[in-house]
Amino acid sequence: MKSEPNECSIDDLVRLGRVPWTGVRNYQARNFMRDAMQVGDGVLFYHSSCPEPGIAGLARVASAAYPDATQFDAASPYFDPKSRPDAPRWLHVDVDQGRKTRLLPLAEMRQRPELATMGVLKPGSRLSITPVTPDEWQAVQALLATG
DNA sequence: GCCAACGTTGGC
DNA sequence: GCCAACGTTGGC
Numbered sequence: 001m002k003s004e005p006n007e008c009s010i011d012d013l014v015r016l017g018r019v020p021w022t023g024v025r026n027y028q029a030r031n032f033m034r035d036a037m038q039v040g041d042g043v044l045f046y047h048s049s050c051p052e053p054g055i056a057g058l059a060r061v062a063s064a065a066y067p068d069a070t071q072f073d074a075a076s077p078y079f080d081p082k083s084r085p086d087a088p089r090w091l092h093v094d095v096d097q098g099r100k101t102r103l104l105p106l107a108e109m110r111q112r113p114e115l116a117t118m119g120v121l122k123p124g125s126r127l128s129i130t131p132v133t134p135d136e137w138q139a140v141q142a143l144l145a146t147g
Numbered sequence: 148g149c150c151a152a153c154g155t156t157g158g159c
Numbered sequence: 160g161c162c163a164a165c166g167t168t169g170g171c
Contacts, residue, residue, distance in 0.1 A: 002169090009158075013150040047170055106170080126168045 001059075001095070002048040002120070010045045010057035013098030018062055021092045022070045023078045029129040036131055039116045043095055044132060044140060046120060047103075047144040054105035057141065062096040078125040101144045114139040 001021065002008070013019050024030055045061040067088035070078035083089035109115050119130030132140075 004169095028154095053170070126153065128168090 001043050002046045004049045005056070006050070009047065010059075010098055010100050013045065013057070013059060014100060014109055015096065017098075017135040018096040019098075019099070020068075020094050022068050024068070024092055024128060025078065025090060030065075030126050032129045032131060034091050035079075037061045037065070037093055039063060040092065042132075042137060044137075045098065047145055048116040048128075052103060052105060054103050054109065055101065055144070057098055057100045057102055059095045059099070060097040061093050065093050068092045069095045102147070104140065104143055108143070112139070112143065115143075 025093045041061040045057040047056045068090040070076040071080040
């Protein structure tokens with residue numbers, strides 16, 4: 001799951017304990033949260049749009065998907081005037097159990113053939129949420145465990 | 148700031 | 160349903 005650290009960094013998650021993953025406004029990313037995530041699933045916490053993009057920590061899916069309140073808040077940058085309260089368009093999960101790891105920079109991720117299949121590395125991928133296979137998860141853990 | 152990639156919008 | 164225009168993402 002990508003997050004801009006100036007919006008919500010891994011340090012913010014560790015400090016807050018639990019965070020609602022609001023603001024996702026892409027159907028594919030929404031569907032991953034709605035259909036593919038389960039409470040207890042592991043999360044790779046990725047810092048994007050920052051000086052050092054890469055995996056910055058681990059976390060856990062803490063809830064099933066539920067309606068994103070910011071879509072109905074006219075004062076929010078995530079306000080969606082086309083979404084109706086009786087048929088919410090945007091959903092999100094909560095995330096908790098943040099743990100900071102060493103930074104695994106995007107440049108290093110690209111060098112590792114075992115990570116080449118990861119959605120976040122696909123050319124032109126802009127999805128803020130992509131699924132991770134068990135093999136990819138294991139490969140990332142192994143890299144995080146090394147200096 | 149640049150720009151490639153991609154999603155969304157809306158006219159037809 | 161097509162597709163051009165436009166907006167956004169996000170690394171560099």
